[in-house]
Amino acid sequence: MPSSRSTLRPIVALAATAASVAAGPCDIYASGNTPCVAAHSTTRSLYNAYSGPLYQVKRTSDGSTTDIQALSAGGVANAAAQDSFCGNTTCLISIIYDQSGRKNHLTQAPPGGAASGPQPGGYDDLAGATGAPVTLNGQKAYGVFVSPGTGYRNDGTNGIATGDQPEGMYAVLDGTHYNGACCFDYGNAETNNLDTGNGHMESIYYGTCTIWGTGAGNGPWLMADLENGLFSGSNPGQNTADPNLTNRFQTAIVKGEPHQWALRGANSASGSLSTYYSGARPSASGYDPMSKEGAIILGIGGDNSNSAQGTFYEGVMTSGYPSDATENSVQANIVAAKYAVSSLTSGPAVTVGSSISFRATTPGYDTRYLSHNGSAVNTQVVSSSSSTALKKAASWTVRTGLGNSGCVSFESNDTPGSYIRHNNFVLYVQAGDGSKQFNEDATFCPQAGLTQGNSIRSWNYPTRFFRHFANNGYIASDGGPHDFDNANSFNNDVSWVIGKSFA
Ligand SMILES: *[C@@H]1O[C@H](CO)[C@@H](O)[C@H](O)[C@H]1NC(C)=O
Ligand SMILES: *[C@@H]1O[C@H](CO)[C@@H](O)[C@H](O)[C@H]1NC(C)=O
Ligand SMILES: *[C@@H]1O[C@H](CO)[C@@H](O)[C@H](O)[C@H]1NC(C)=O
Numbered sequence: 130m131p132s133s134r135s136t137l138r139p140i141v142a143l144a145a146t147a148a149s150v151a152a153g154p155c156d157i158y159a160s161g162n163t164p165c166v167a168a169h170s171t172t173r174s175l176y177n178a179y180s181g182p183l184y185q186v187k188r189t190s191d192g193s194t195t196d197i198q199a200l201s202a203g204g205v206a207n208a209a210a211q212d213s214f215c216g217n218t219t220c221l222i223s224i225i226y227d228q229s230g231r232k233n234h235l236t237q238a239p240p241g242g243a244a245s246g247p248q249p250g251g252y253d254d255l256a257g258a259t260g261a262p263v264t265l266n267g268q269k270a271y272g273v274f275v276s277p278g279t280g281y282r283n284d285g286t287n288g289i290a291t292g293d294q295p296e297g298m299y300a301v302l303d304g305t306h307y308n309g310a311c312c313f314d315y316g317n318a319e320t321n322n323l324d325t326g327n328g329h330m331e332s333i334y335y336g337t338c339t340i341w342g343t344g345a346g347n348g349p350w351l352m353a354d355l356e357n358g359l360f361s362g363s364n365p366g367q368n369t370a371d372p373n374l375t376n377r378f379q380t381a382i383v384k385g386e387p388h389q390w391a392l393r394g395a396n397s398a399s400g401s402l403s404t405y406y407s408g409a410r411p412s413a414s415g416y417d418p419m420s421k422e423g424a425i426i427l428g429i430g431g432d433n434s435n436s437a438q439g440t441f442y443e444g445v446m447t448s449g450y451p452s453d454a455t456e457n458s459v460q461a462n463i464v465a466a467k468y469a470v471s472s473l474t475s476g477p478a479v480t481v482g483s484s485i486s487f488r489a490t491t492p493g494y495d496t497r498y499l500s501h502n503g504s505a506v507n508t509q510v511v512s513s514s515s516s517t518a519l520k521k522a523a524s525w526t527v528r529t530g531l532g533n534s535g536c537v538s539f540e541s542n543d544t545p546g547s548y549i550r551h552n553n554f555v556l557y558v559q560a561g562d563g564s565k566q567f568n569e570d571a572t573f574c575p576q577a578g579l580t581q582g583n584s585i586r587s588w589n590y591p592t593r594f595f596r597h598f599a600n601n602g603y604i605a606s607d608g609g610p611h612d613f614d615n616a617n618s619f620n621n622d623v624s625w626v627i628g629k630s631f632a
Pocket of ligand 2: 502503
């Protein structure tokens with residue numbers, strides 16, 4: 130501290146330091162004169178003074194909803210309130226509230242030009258509420274796990290950039306949850322759910338889609354969805370300065386102003402931001418000036434292209450083009466929030482290496498066990514006097530999850546190398562082929578049973594659980610669109626007693 134300063138200065142400086150430590154991401158953007166005009170997070174408050182609702186969950190047992198708040202102003206979400214509200218049933222994330230005060234909330238996305246969703250009216254799916262557990266500074270919270278078909282949107286926003294107005298945005302994502310389909314996005318999109326042309330979007334994209342731009346290696350990459358193109362740099366094609374990313378928690382930044390845009394990223398758990406691109410707008414017509422429309426999307430493309438997957442924990446959109454320095458402070462705040470992995474499983478232990486059976490618990494069906502006949506998964510009555518072949522068909526070995534080591538896979542005891550996997554939500558026993566799709570479809574996260582024992586949640590579709598329906602095997606969601614999703618008897622049909630294998 131220079132000796133020429135008055136004795137009051139150090140006190141002022143200390144107070145300013147304390148305030149900046151406590152500041153949330155949106156306090157930091159505001160002090161940089163690029164305030165948040167939308168602030169979404171299911172994990173924490175993004176302003177140090179925000180104590181309103183973070184998100185709403187809807188439970189399937191009675192259709193009722195509750196708002197989840199932070200434990201304290203500026204704090205981490207009250208995950209225990211969700212766990213208690215959702216006990217013995219399943220819950221969906223029905224609203225992600227805007228913390229900026231502009232009411233730019235995200236709700237179930239309607240059908241669009243490219244795709245309709247699987248829900249009534251062509252709406253997209255809502256995310257299951259328990260698919261993305263994490264901790265922040267040791268406190269449990271849940272992110273938004275977007276399976277293919279899941280999407281959120283707001284077409285009637287307030288304060289979001291339109292036309293060629295400058296804006297910034299960041300998101301914290303799960304860098305290990307992605308695919309190559311279009312498009313896991315967060316940001317600015319069309320207000321009519323249609324592709325209205327080049328430059329009508331400006332949003333963060335994360336994944337391995339190679340239709341337009343690419344980065345280094347095989348991805349996944351952070352890119353910008355500017356409509357009719359995912360851009361890793363100035364123009365479609367490869368930008369080797371856009372790295373393939375391997376962080377479990379990934380900070381993603383896209384910002385744009387007239388004649389200029391930038392792509393930046395960092396490990397959300399440590400370190401600082403790198404700039405992957407900063408420069409001119411794409412040269413094709415329509416991108417300079419931009420024609421941003423100001424809707425907000427999450428998990429989908431601007432025309433509701435909804436085949437992608439990913440996980441969102443928090444993100445904001447700003448008014449004005451944030452400085453790199455402001456974003457660097459936001460990254461420091463994210464690191465200080467200390468995102469870390471949390472257990473994906475609960476309930477009675479399902480131990481890797483053990484040989485098990487699954488007994489149905491639905492009254493009238495509780496002598497039946499999950500079994501298979503060829504590739505078809507079904508339930509069969511099995512007892513100590515059954516044939517050896519049937520006993521073996523109803524016996525499984527627990528393996529480390531092929532698609533996520535925090536969950537498990539089930540290898541067939543009579544067909545080594547073959548695993549239970551789902552395809553179009555039907556269960557099959559098939560030989561592992563090592564592909565990302567097979568591995569993810571064969572990964573399941575046992576949790577406390579909805580009525581007893583365990584319920585076996587699909588890792589990549591966490592609204593769905595092992596269910597027997599007409600004695601065949603599915604992954605089913607409570608009250609979902611298929612016959613096997615029927616709400617009648619759902620809780621019993623998805624609750625299994627896991628015991629020793631027969632053979
Ligand atoms: C992706 O990045 C990691 C870490 O930088 C590197 O080890 C790996 O080889 C890269 N993979 C591909 C396919 O580019
Ligand atoms: C297995 O499927 C075949 C062909 O559908 C059928 O003939 C046979 O009875 C089934 N076996 C069992 C044990 O269900
Ligand atoms: C709720 O689930 C727990 C955990 O599986 C179970 O022990 C309890 O019996 C269930 N209660 C009801 C009413 O089903």
